[in-house]
Amino acid sequence: GQQLNQSPQSMFIQEGEDVSMNCTSSSIFNTWLWYKQEPGEGPVLLIALYKAGELTSNGRLTAQFGITRKDSFLNISASIPSDVGIYFCAGQKAGGTSYGKLTFGQGTILTVHP
Amino acid sequence: ETGVTQTPRHLVMGMTNKKSLKCEQHLGHNAMYWYKQSAKKPLELMFVYNFKEQTENNSVPSRFSPECPNSSHLFLHLHTLQPEDSALYLCASSPTWSGGSSYNEQFFGPGTRLTVL
Numbered sequence: 341g342q343q344l345n346q347s348p349q350s351m352f353i354q355e356g357e358d359v360s361m362n363c364t365s366s367s368i369f370n371t372w373l374w375y376k377q378e379p380g381e382g383p384v385l386l387i388a389l390y391k392a393g394e395l396t397s398n399g400r401l402t403a404q405f406g407i408t409r410k411d412s413f414l415n416i417s418a419s420i421p422s423d424v425g426i427y428f429c430a431g432q433k434a435g436g437t438s439y440g441k442l443t444f445g446q447g448t449i450l451t452v453h454p
Numbered sequence: 455e456t457g458v459t460q461t462p463r464h465l466v467m468g469m470t471n472k473k474s475l476k477c478e479q480h481l482g483h484n485a486m487y488w489y490k491q492s493a494k495k496p497l498e499l500m501f502v503y504n505f506k507e508q509t510e511n512n513s514v515p516s517r518f519s520p521e522c523p524n525s526s527h528l529f530l531h532l533h534t535l536q537p538e539d540s541a542l543y544l545c546a547s548s549p550t551w552s553g554g555s556s557y558n559e560q561f562f563g564p565g566t567r568l569t570v571l
Contacts, residue, residue, distance in 0.1 A: 344496070371558045382458070382544050382562030383497075428497070432558050440485055440548070441510060442560060444497040 346429050346445030353419055354453050361448045362413040363429035371432040372405050372412035373442070378425045386427075387414070419452050426450070457481040458563035460545050466569045467535065475530040475566045477545030484550035486528040487560060488520060491542040503528065504550055535570045542567050 346363045353359060363372070371390055375383035387398050389405035389412060396403055402415045412431070416423055429445040458479045467473050479486065488500040502510035503522040517539075519531040528545055546560040 373558060373560075375562075380564070382460075382546075382564050385559055385561065388559050430497075440487065440502040440504065440558075441499060442497075442558065446494075446496050 344429055344431060344443055344445040346448055348448060349446065350449040350451070352451045352453065355419060355421060357419055359416040359419055359423070359450060360413060361427060361429075362411060363431070363445045364411040365431065365443075366410065367433055368409045369412075369431035369433055370409070372403070373430040374401075374403050374412070374414045375428045375430060376425045377428065377447075383428055416450075419450075421452050421454055424450055424452050458545060458547055458561055460543075460563035460566050462566060463564065464567045464569075466571065467532070468571050469535060469537070471535075472531070472533040474532065475543055475545075475568075477528040477530075477563055479526055479528075479545075479547035479561070479563075481547055481561060483547040483561075484525045485548045486522060486525070487546040487548075488528065488530055489544040489546065489562075491544055491565070493541075497544065501530075532568075535568075537570050540568055540570045 344363045344365050373388050374386045376386055377383040387396050387403040392405055392409050393407050394405040400417045404413055426447045426449050428447045430442040432442055461476045484505050486503045490498045490500055499512050500514045501520045506522045517534050521529040542565045544565045545563045548560040
C-alpha cells in the first residue's frame, strides 16, 4: 500500500529548541494532516493543509504543504516539556476512491529535556 | 474531551473468546473509522463507514466484524483472535465527504488496548 516516509524517527532536544520534522511520498496527495499522540490517548489533530504551498500556524506549530504535493513539514518553535509525544503526518491521495482513506507516517517520537 | 469515546479502554481476551469494542461520537459526524495501531507500525485503516454504510474494508480478516447501527455508534466484534491481533484499536469520526474539504479531518477516540492471550 501507499507509504509515507516520516523523519526523523525520534528526536531528543533541550527545552527552548526548535524542532522540524517532515513527511515525503512518491505519490501526490491533496491533503496533509499533522497529529500528536500522547501515551494512553488517541491522536489529536494539530494542523490540516489543503493547498500546495499552504503555510498554516497553530500557536508555536507551523506546517507547510509542499509545492510538489508530495511532502509536508512541521516545525515546533521554542519547545516545552509538554510537547513530548509522537507526531504523525497523514495524507489523502487525490481521487474519488480515496475518500476517508488516510495514510499515516511511522511517527516521530519527540523527547524534550527540561 | 475529544468528542469520541471508546469502551472498554483495556481488554484482555483468550483466543476462543468473543468480545466487542464500542465507539460513540458526539460531534455530529457521519463518517466513522476503525484503525489498528501496532508497535512500530503506522496506523492501519481497517474499516470506513459513511452514513452507516461500509465503504471500505481494508482486507481485514473475518474474525473482525464491524457494525454501524447509526452515524453515532460503531462497534467492532471480535472472535477467535490471534495473539498478533494484540494492539491499540482506534475509532475516529469525520464529517462526510459529500461536500467541503474538512472530511479528512478525522477525530480520534482514546483507543482500546487489546491483549490476546
